[in-house]
Amino acid sequence: MREAQTIRMLLLSWVLFFFSFSYSNQNLLSFHSSADYSFVQAQEEGGGKAVKEAKEEKTVQSSSVEERPYDKIDPEFRNLGPGFGGKNTIPFVIALVVFLLAMGGVIKGKSKAVKTAAGVFALASLGVIAYITYWEARALGRQQGYAPVQPIWFSHKVHVTQNKIDCEYCHVDVRESRHAGIPSLNVCLNCHSVVKKGKISGDKEISKIYAYLGYNPSTQQFDKPGKPIEWIKVHNLPDHVYFNHAQHVQAGKVACQECHGPVEKMNRVVEYKELSMKFCLDCHRKREIITDNQYYALYKFHLNPGEKPKVKDIGGQDCSSCHY
Ligand code: HEC
Ligand code: HEC
Ligand code: HEC
Numbered sequence: 001m002r003e004a005q006t007i008r009m010l011l012l013s014w015v016l017f018f019f020s021f022s023y024s025n026q027n028l029l030s031f032h033s034s035a036d037y038s039f040v041q042a043q044e045e046g047g048g049k050a051v052k053e054a055k056e057e058k059t060v061q062s063s064s065v066e067e068r069p070y071d072k073i074d075p076e077f078r079n080l081g082p083g084f085g086g087k088n089t090i091p092f093v094i095a096l097v098v099f100l101l102a103m104g105g106v107i108k109g110k111s112k113a114v115k116t117a118a119g120v121f122a123l124a125s126l127g128v129i130a131y132i133t134y135w136e137a138r139a140l141g142r143q144q145g146y147a148p149v150q151p152i153w154f155s156h157k158v159h160v161t162q163n164k165i166d167c168e169y170c171h172v173d174v175r176e177s178r179h180a181g182i183p184s185l186n187v188c189l190n191c192h193s194v195v196k197k198g199k200i201s202g203d204k205e206i207s208k209i210y211a212y213l214g215y216n217p218s219t220q221q222f223d224k225p226g227k228p229i230e231w232i233k234v235h236n237l238p239d240h241v242y243f244n245h246a247q248h249v250q251a252g253k254v255a256c257q258e259c260h261g262p263v264e265k266m267n268r269v270v271e272y273k274e275l276s277m278k279f280c281l282d283c284h285r286k287r288e289i290i291t292d293n294q295y296y297a298l299y300k301f302h303l304n305p306g307e308k309p310k311v312k313d314i315g316g317q318d319c320s321s322c323h324y
């Protein structure tokens with residue numbers, strides 16, 4: 001029965017592996033709420049009172065989350081990322097069951113043929129398990145599927161799809177600057193000084209805009225002290241990577257959706273793509289640059305007729321373009 005014991009140990013270690021990866025992923029993902037940060041900060045500052053206040057803020061935040069029945073990650077964007085409950089869970093469980101049954105066949109099989117067939121299944125399922133483990137490990141530190149709860153329930157679906165507002169009405173800097181930028185609440189007021197109720201959330205969320213700004217919608221005066229809103233950043237590249245929106249959106253004419261997915265369908269913004277180095281390079285290796293702008297006037301002059309340079313030909317594959 002030595003074999004059976006070994007197999008049990010092997011199985012147990014895979015299960016432990018999977019759960020520990022899942023757990024650490026989930027932890028990384030949930031660490032980013034601002035209330036969590038203020039708690040850590042308060043602890044660092046050492047004030048007992050500050051810690052208590054931060055803890056209270058945390059409970060206020062989490063209870064206000066429960067009061068928002070409409071603030072859910074849309075079904076089609078759940079389970080995008082890794083971790084337990086993520087997209088790998090079901091394949092992993094199936095592979096584990098197949099492995100279990102196949103190992104049973106290997107040990108208890110009546111004939112050599114049965115044993116061989118079971119052995120093949122066992123190896124194949126072990127391959128799948130190893131592959132998933134590899135992907136789970138790779139995803140550590142990345143945030144695909146990350147979708148924090150925001151201080152105001154802001155729905156891109158309501159604004160972009162239902163009310164046809166252009167992305168660049170709000171993300172104004174996206175063509176000129178490295179950052180797309182998040183609109184200030186004054187931009188919201190352009191419409192919400194008039195639109196005071198939503199079909200889904202009533203006046204509950206829109207009134208938060210007024211509260212943050214210290215604005216009184218009935219007198220149209222800023223008569224109370226306001227406070228800055230703390231949107232939680234969803235997409236975060238590591239600090240050692242340089243990324244510039246202007247170059248992609250303006251010069252490269254890359255659509256927002258190629259990197260952010262169908263944001264216009266999201267009630268709550270989710271990081272849709274993996275945003276790994278492979279993700280960047282896969283595009284740079286295939287994508288042709290658009291040379292009909294001033295910058296490429298001279299460059300175009302040096303090209304052979306019919307030559308179509310790709311991003312990699314202008315340095316899109318050089319380490320120092322993205323890391324310096
Ligand atoms: C009416 C204003 C408005 C419009 C229009 C709008 N956005 Fe946004 N967007 C916001 C606000 C406010 C946030 C921050 C809150 C959040 O993350 O939900 C945001 C967040 C985002 C984020 C996440 C930023 C992060 O923290 O990483 C992305 C990506 C984004 N928008 C893309 C788009 C795209 C693509 C479009 C067009 C299809 C668009 N937005 C249209 C206001 C707008
Ligand atoms: C080539 C990929 C790519 C395209 C195209 C792209 N983005 Fe982004 N976007 C990113 C990455 C990567 C980040 C994270 C940047 C960081 O952490 O430094 C980001 C961050 C953001 C943010 C958060 C604030 C910021 O600037 O860091 C917003 C908002 C946003 N994008 C909106 C847009 C909109 C709107 C468009 C289309 C007009 C767009 N993006 C097109 C890759 C892209
Ligand atoms: C260009 C006009 C415009 C801008 C700018 C705008 N909104 Fe809206 N917003 C609307 C319209 C129109 C509705 C739809 C009301 C409805 O019928 O539900 C709406 C609805 C809402 C709702 C309620 C959604 C619901 O159905 O319950 C919230 C919350 C909201 N907006 C927040 C914001 C925030 C926060 C900003 C600034 C980042 C903003 N809006 C900017 C036009 C705008």
Ligand code: HEC
Pocket residue numbers: 241242243244247248251252253254258259275276279280281283284287288289290311314315316321322
């Ligand atoms: C969907 C395609 C696409 C994706 C994905 C993409 N890029 Fe690009 N990238 C482009 C295009 C197109 C250009 C060339 C724009 C131009 O004409 O200058 C470019 C240019 C660049 C450049 C300048 C290269 C140089 O030497 O001039 C950098 C840096 C860059 N991208 C970084 C990134 C990073 C970092 C990511 C991943 C987060 C990324 N890109 C993802 C399409 C993409």
Ligand code: HEC
Pocket residue numbers: 141142237238241275276277280281284316317318319320321322323
């Ligand atoms: C188009 C942009 C781009 C280019 C070119 C590029 N990288 Fe990266 N690199 C990235 C991004 C984005 C990440 C962050 C990936 C993540 O968060 O997992 C990264 C991460 C890394 C890391 C950290 C390990 C990891 O996977 O997170 C190393 C090391 C690295 N790159 C080395 C290089 C080397 C060496 C080259 C040249 C052969 C290079 N990179 C070229 C975009 C690029």
